[in-house]
Structure formats: structure tokens, C-alpha cells
Amino acid sequence: MPFPLMERPLVDLQGVAKTYGRGEAAVHALKDTDLRVYPGEVVGLLGPSGSGKTTLLNLVGCIVDPTRGRVTLDGETVYDGRWLRADLRRLRLEKIGFIFQFHNLLPFLTAGENVAVVLDLAGQSDAAARARELLDYLEVGHRFTSLPARLSGGEAQRVAIARALANRPRIILADEPTAALDSQRAGIVMDLLRKVAVEQRAAILVVSHDEKIFDRFDRKIALRDGSVVDAA
Numbered sequence: 001m002p003f004p005l006m007e008r009p010l011v012d013l014q015g016v017a018k019t020y021g022r023g024e025a026a027v028h029a030l031k032d033t034d035l036r037v038y039p040g041e042v043v044g045l046l047g048p049s050g051s052g053k054t055t056l057l058n059l060v061g062c063i064v065d066p067t068r069g070r071v072t073l074d075g076e077t078v079y080d081g082r083w084l085r086a087d088l089r090r091l092r093l094e095k096i097g098f099i100f101q102f103h104n105l106l107p108f109l110t111a112g113e114n115v116a117v118v119l120d121l122a123g124q125s126d127a128a129a130r131a132r133e134l135l136d137y138l139e140v141g142h143r144f145t146s147l148p149a150r151l152s153g154g155e156a157q158r159v160a161i162a163r164a165l166a167n168r169p170r171i172i173l174a175d176e177p178t179a180a181l182d183s184q185r186a187g188i189v190m191d192l193l194r195k196v197a198v199e200q201r202a203a204i205l206v207v208s209h210d211e212k213i214f215d216r217f218d219r220k221i222a223l224r225d226g227s228v229v230d231a232a
Contacts, residue, residue, distance in 0.1 A: 008075055009036040010170050010203035011060055016069030018055050029055040031226045032069070039170070039201040042194055044208055044217035051223040053207045054175060060205060061096055061173050062088050074170050093122055097164030101176035103156040105148040111135060111159045112144040118166040134162035138192055154185035161192060165200075172196065174206040183212050190216040 013035040020027045030052040037043050045053045058064045059071065062078065062085075071079040073095050078085050085091045105114045112131045119127035135141040140158045148156055157177065164172060174193065178186035190213050197204050206217070214220060222230040 007038055009038050009072075010074050011035065011037040011205065012070075012072040013060070014070040014072075016056075016059055016071060017067045018059060018064060019067045028226050030059065033228055035221070035228075037171075037203040037205060039203060040197050041218045042190075042197050042204045042206065042216065044206050044214060044220045045223065046208065046214070046220055047223040047229075050225075052226040053223055055226075056223070057173050057175055057205060057207050060171070061098065062091055093167055095169055095171055097167070097169035097172045099157075099161055099164045099172065099174040099177045101179045103148070103160035105151075105156060105159060105163075107148050110145050110147055111140065111151065111155075111162075114148070114159055115162045115166055118163055122167055130166065131162070134165055135159065138162050152185075153181055154188055157181065157185070157189050158192065161189070161196070165196065168200070170200075170202055172202050172204045174204065176208055176210070177206065178208065178210050178213055186210060186213055187216075 013033055015032045015034065016030065017028070017032050018030040020029055033056065035056070045056060047053050055064070059066055066079055068081070070077060078091060106117070109117065112128065112135065115131035115134055116127035119130055124130070132141060132144060135144055138158045138161060140155050143151055143155055143159070151159065172193070178189050181189060193204055193206070194216065196202055221228055
């Protein structure tokens with residue numbers, strides 16, 4: 001999918017790197033990397049284990065500190081040699097939604113409550129209504145009062161996606177979101193992510209080894225040994 005050059009990227013990494021340890025023990029998990037992801041775009045991060053995919057995702061998610069480089073999210077430079085935001089928790093709450101391989105829903109809360117709890121933590125007063133809206137949007141509203149143990153794998157993942165969308169983030173980071181699903185359910189999840197990207201003008205980064213969804217990406221970026229080796 002082509003994206004106009006004049007459109008501002010939601011994710012803009014310039015020369016971003018991450019090194020763990022020092023000297024001979026140093027591990028260069030990610031080497032100087034440039035990356036831009038635009039509104040409405042779904043980008044796949046591919047590569048073998050240890051290639052730097054999850055490190056890259058965590059750097060965009062402001063979970064780990066870069067060693068160097070510049071990170072700009074939704075037009076705001078948040079890291080440039082140091083963090084320019086004091087409260088990274090608030091930054092993530094405002095800008096970023098996370099989806100994981102396993103849904104990680106709280107087993108003692110219903111589907112609706114699992115989504116609403118994120119909004120409650122953010123101090124929003126319309127948590128239940130927003131949770132209902134999101135679950136209906138993702139076609140799992142009929143499971144609003146169901147506990148996670150009563151949900152199918154695909155339904156639970158949709159609830160997890162609803163939770164990730166709760167605070168209307170412009171950037172969504174998904175780490176192996178379809179690995180635990182069969183081909184049909186994986187396709188449904190990717191179709192939902194595409195719907196979110198297009199309708200909410202979100203930028204979505206997906207780490208995956210799951211070849212059955214590779215054709216669902218607008219672009220694929222392959223990493224090996226901490227470096228981008230192919231981008232298409």
C-alpha cells in the first residue's frame with residue numbers, strides 16, 4: 001500500500017540501536033536502524049529468533065532504553081540521547097496499545113471488565129460504555145459478560161485487541177498475535193487489525209514467525225543479527 005511522502009509517520013526511528021553489556025560481553029541486539037510507519041499501515045517484522053525483532057518492538061514501545069538514536073512517536077520526539085518524557089507510563093497510556101501472543105486476560109474479570117479496567121486506571125468515567133463499543137466493533141460484544149475461560153482462542157484475542165484499543169492509541173504493537181491460533185482465526189485477527197489501521201488511522205507493527213499471515217502486511221521488514229537485511 002503506497003503512503004504519501006507528505007504524510008507524517010506515526011513511528012519514526014532514526015539511527016536507533018540497543019546494546020546490552022559492555023566490552024567483550026557486549027551484545028548488539030539492534031544496530032543503527034531507521035524505520036518509519038505511517039497512519040493506516042500494517043508492517044510485519046520478520047526474522048529468526050535473536051534477530052532483534054522484539055528489541056525493536058520494545059524500543060518503539062518505550063519499554064527499554066535505546067543506546068543511541070532518536071525516537072519520534074505521533075510527531076513527538078520522545079528520545080534523543082535521553083528520554084524527553086519524564087513519565088513513560090503516561091506516554092505508553094496515551095500513544096501505544098500492546099497485543100501479545102497470549103491474550104493475558106485477567107481470569108476473574110469478564111470480557112467487558114478486562115477492557116474497562118484499562119480505562120478505569122486512566123481515570124475515564126465512561127469505561128463500561130467504551131468497553132461495550134469496542135467489543136461490538138470487534139464483533140465479540142455478545143461475550144461482554146463472559147469470563148475468559150468461556151471464550152474461544154479467537155474470541156479471547158479479540159478481547160485483548162479491544163483492551164489494546166481502549167485508550168484510542170495511534171500506535172499498536174503486536175508480538176506474535178496469531179501464533180496460538182489456527183489459520184482461520186489468524187486471518188480473522190489480521191483482518192481486524194487491518195480494519196483498525198484503516199478506520200482509526202493507526203500504525204501497526206507486528207512481530208511474527210507465522211507465514212500464513214505474511215500476505216496481510218503492507219510491508220515486511222526482515223532482520224538478522226540486529227540489522228535490517230530486507231524491506232519490501
